[in-house]
Amino acid sequence: MTALLALGIATRTMFRVEVADGRSKILHKDSAYSPDGAVLLDGTIYWTTMGRPTRLAGIDGEAAFDYSAPNGGLHAMGVDGTGRRDLLPAGTVTSGKQLATDNRGWLYWADREGMRVASCRLDGSEYGDLIVNAPEPDRMAECVGVAVDGDYLYWSQKGPSKGGRGRIFRAGLTVPAGESPERRSDIETLWSGLPEPIDLQVVDGILYWTDRGAEPDGNTLNRAPIPAPGEAGSPPEIMARGLQEAVGLAVDPRAGLAYVSDLSGSILAVALDGTGDRVVADLGEMLAGLTLIR
Secondary structure, three states: OOEEEEEEOOOOEEEEEEOOOOOEEEEEOOOOOOEEEEEEEOOEEEEEEOOOOEEOOOOOOHHHEEOOOOOEEEEEEEOOOOOOEEOOOOOOEOOEEEEEEOOOOEEEEEEOOOOEEEEEEOOOOOOEEEEEOOOOHHHOOOOOOEEEEOOEEEEEEOOOOOOOOEEEEEEEOOOOOOOEOOEOOOOEEEEEEEOOEEEEEEEOOEEEEEEOOOOOOOOEEEEEEOOOOOOOOOOOEEEEOOOOOEEEEEEEOOOOEEEEEEOOOEEEEEEOOOOOEEEEEEOOOOEEEEEEEO
């Protein structure tokens, strides 16, 4: 049976959600502060955390939480909850966001306030930065979503909240010889002017992504074909609308479904053939990353 691993941001909880009937149970509590991205490989759960935020006085909503302190992390444990460990030393990750794997023994993640994309092996060794952005106004330099397909890395930079300035990029999985993560010649901008792209996944030459931006094109699930080298992406197809701050994404081509989580606590199943969507579960708390459990 297929299930989903869903991450509860505020309660630091990992849930197992059965996609057939929406039943949920707690897999793990106290995952460290603000879990965001997860993958499951060979019986091991790997996940990122954004760390413990500082509450800013006089500000309401999400903007009141400052994640700029480098207290995020990358963690692992068995799917049975045993063997929990931190893969990287404290201070390495500022605010870990979406996590991806190349299925060749490497993990890749976006570090939002760290303004970078980084990677390491499954045991935490050989850590390295792949993309490092210089600070920009309006959160334009912050990396959020990440996906890997073949020898290519894809990542999103959402820009300001509801700003309509989001972008999705592509580069090689390795920094070109003689270059640095700060200055790479192989970075392509595939999409720009998006509402607020968040998590990404590539399936069969198609890029899927969630979007938290302003409606009508934000708070959506999107997809578009991966463009050829040197070409820009085509206008995306919007597969589902009306989400409440869409974040997590798990595409299951075998089932013909894409699952999306949002900050209202809902998980939506969207048919890849365009025949509609349904609510799988409502966990009643803010949800971030999703990953499939077979």
